[in-house]
Amino acid sequence: MRDGLKLFYHLKNEWVSIVVDCRSQQPSIAYFGEALGNVNASMLGQLDRHEAPASLSAEPVISLSPSVGTGYLGHPGIALRKAPNRWQFNPRLVSCEASESRLALVSICEALAVEITHYLRLDRNTSVTELTTHIKNLDSEARVSVDRCLMTAPIQDHLTEALELTGRWGYELQQNRFPLPASSVVRENRTGRTSHHLHPSIRLLSTTTSLHSGDAIDVQLAWSGNHTTRIEQLADGRRLVQAGELLEPDELELDPNTSYTSPSCFFCFSNEGVSGLTQQWHRFIRARHEPVNALPHRTRPVQLNTWEACYFEVNEATVIELIDQAADLGIERFVLDDGWFEGRNNDHTSLGDWQVDRSKFPAGLTPVATHCHSKGLEFGLWIEPEMVSRKSELYRAHPDWVLGFSGTSLIEARHQLVLDLGREEVVDYLFESISALLTETPIRYLKWDMNRDIHQMENAVGGRAVHHQTNAVYALMARIRKQFPHVEIESCASGGGRLDMGVLQHATRFWPSDTNDALDRVRVQTGFLSMLPPELMGSHVGPSPCHLTGRQHAMAFRAGVALWGHMGVEADIRALDESERAVLEAAINLHKQHRLLLHRGCYIEHESSAQQVSWSVVSADQTEALSALALMETPNTAFPKRMRFLGIDVAKQYRVNLVWPQELSAAQAQYRDSLQANTFGGDWLQHAGLEPPIMRPESILIYHLTAI
Ligand code: DGJ
Numbered sequence: 001m002r003d004g005l006k007l008f009y010h011l012k013n014e015w016v017s018i019v020v021d022c023r024s025q026q027p028s029i030a031y032f033g034e035a036l037g038n039v040n041a042s043m044l045g046q047l048d049r050h051e052a053p054a055s056l057s058a059e060p061v062i063s064l065s066p067s068v069g070t071g072y073l074g075h076p077g078i079a080l081r082k083a084p085n086r087w088q089f090n091p092r093l094v095s096c097e098a099s100e101s102r103l104a105l106v107s108i109c110e111a112l113a114v115e116i117t118h119y120l121r122l123d124r125n126t127s128v129t130e131l132t133t134h135i136k137n138l139d140s141e142a143r144v145s146v147d148r149c150l151m152t153a154p155i156q157d158h159l160t161e162a163l164e165l166t167g168r169w170g171y172e173l174q175q176n177r178f179p180l181p182a183s184s185v186v187r188e189n190r191t192g193r194t195s196h197h198l199h200p201s202i203r204l205l206s207t208t209t210s211l212h213s214g215d216a217i218d219v220q221l222a223w224s225g226n227h228t229t230r231i232e233q234l235a236d237g238r239r240l241v242q243a244g245e246l247l248e249p250d251e252l253e254l255d256p257n258t259s260y261t262s263p264s265c266f267f268c269f270s271n272e273g274v275s276g277l278t279q280q281w282h283r284f285i286r287a288r289h290e291p292v293n294a295l296p297h298r299t300r301p302v303q304l305n306t307w308e309a310c311y312f313e314v315n316e317a318t319v320i321e322l323i324d325q326a327a328d329l330g331i332e333r334f335v336l337d338d339g340w341f342e343g344r345n346n347d348h349t350s351l352g353d354w355q356v357d358r359s360k361f362p363a364g365l366t367p368v369a370t371h372c373h374s375k376g377l378e379f380g381l382w383i384e385p386e387m388v389s390r391k392s393e394l395y396r397a398h399p400d401w402v403l404g405f406s407g408t409s410l411i412e413a414r415h416q417l418v419l420d421l422g423r424e425e426v427v428d429y430l431f432e433s434i435s436a437l438l439t440e441t442p443i444r445y446l447k448w449d450m451n452r453d454i455h456q457m458e459n460a461v462g463g464r465a466v467h468h469q470t471n472a473v474y475a476l477m478a479r480i481r482k483q484f485p486h487v488e489i490e491s492c493a494s495g496g497g498r499l500d501m502g503v504l505q506h507a508t509r510f511w512p513s514d515t516n517d518a519l520d521r522v523r524v525q526t527g528f529l530s531m532l533p534p535e536l537m538g539s540h541v542g543p544s545p546c547h548l549t550g551r552q553h554a555m556a557f558r559a560g561v562a563l564w565g566h567m568g569v570e571a572d573i574r575a576l577d578e579s580e581r582a583v584l585e586a587a588i589n590l591h592k593q594h595r596l597l598l599h600r601g602c603y604i605e606h607e608s609s610a611q612q613v614s615w616s617v618v619s620a621d622q623t624e625a626l627s628a629l630a631l632m633e634t635p636n637t638a639f640p641k642r643m644r645f646l647g648i649d650v651a652k653q654y655r656v657n658l659v660w661p662q663e664l665s666a667a668q669a670q671y672r673d674s675l676q677a678n679t680f681g682g683d684w685l686q687h688a689g690l691e692p693p694i695m696r697p698e699s700i701l702i703y704h705l706t707a708i
Pocket of ligand 1: 337382449451493
């Protein structure tokens, strides 16, 4: 029965159209792209193809959840099982609840007694559409195993290239563009967290799509566990994209009358190239994510993090000294990283024992927090709740609380094991431990870390843990935030290992990478900002030489790169010489002066090369902009390439100041003075641009533009 079903549904706004074809047994996306005027059934019919030689008489549709047995021969989007002889999932669309921006398409498979509902929600103010799948076991007796649930959509023929975010620990979020093959692209992550290697997103581009022009579609999964993104070309030439949670056999079983809702899969469209996608994502995330949405009312405090300043050697005297010096530099939040809890003198020990180490902090952490407040700083704390060290009171008391793998010994990574969050008593222990810390000491910020992959995922009942573990972490974060609404959470997993739109429901800051190397950071930041807005990007001024790469960079470069996100410092500020301190202080001031612009403005990446990278953040009313030019290596011409200031108002007149670095060569100072003596048309700045002065490699210039 098809209750009042239409042949198709067309959701649209000024940015995008999405047309859902309901003429077949299962709904499919007929179109996602540029906003369309009217669509009618005959236009849709025109997309049907003739019978191809040696094929079925009617080409099988690529439905939102294609399954085997329906004629479709590609990678199934859904696979369910009730018994070895009950796996024939063949649902029939029965109804659709439709509003201007939302569809709920309900299908039922009578043979398996399963209902599947596809929800599509088009954001009103951007081109972002959210898709989720809801699977309900209608059976009153049998359980159903959900082996796979991937959102599936056909790809338009002209989108023949892909751009992925990939990387590794210490060098995350690198952009890799490649032509689509005639076979499949499979991106599968089984690390038990989002992963440093494969971000759960994929961009689809045409050969002519560039940074600022052409069609681009981004598919992004909001999930911090195992995931799959796939692109496949079928034998008939059609291509499809799939994204969803990666489920192993029997990992997800639904009891009678229970259901599963897939992680949201977001589709975003732009006809203004990759940078257009960025604009859409930033606007969408700022408006939609409740923790992020609350941020404009709070200024992002510049923070000092103790990690690369003292690693595990934290104690009251040291941190008081750091706090004093941080206050003098204008720092506003102090984050005590790893090393503060019972016996934690190195990474071999103590995870799970979330009590303050009294040999380091004799009176607990409250005096540290009080000292922070007396100096005008907030206090934040590092934790890694999902983990336990073998050398810990917790493990000694509850060796059975960890995930494992029967028949083999436990694999330690960074000398730690993973707690089984499927056990209620574990989650309660963690909630109580974290609550005790937050109740005892005025902590405003938690840096929530996860420093290993989940190699052994067997839980207490012999099942596979990752699906449940991921939801349990979300639930624990939500519980903490509900109980302590003034506490912000930063998501970290050895740097950018848990950086995705799923955890964004609970976090307001990401630690993108453990590298504080300014040169590498420019690339990491570019990847990060292509998707997430700057106020969510932790960016710290690190030590020189950099602890990861050994590169040495001037403070002006390190600080000039770090001030573009949620700025912080992660170096032993006690060891700075006077001139470095002065430069750092000036950078912090510059950041503070412009942070509202940086954290609310519109970020635009400029055309870049291996040698130079540049970008701008422009205020919503285009009266102000901050623009950077980073010279990455020795240029093969004397001067860097001309800088075009994108995103400003071509009809306005601007004053241009070179505001960074403070110390300029004689030629640069002359250049700055001549800029200051003039005003420039926005059209000139945007189209003709400005010649930069001669620069040294591994240095950065920052321009401030104000409309007059
Ligand atoms: C990994 C994080 O990325 C670092 O910033 C630091 O917090 C360490 N963990 C602490 O163990």
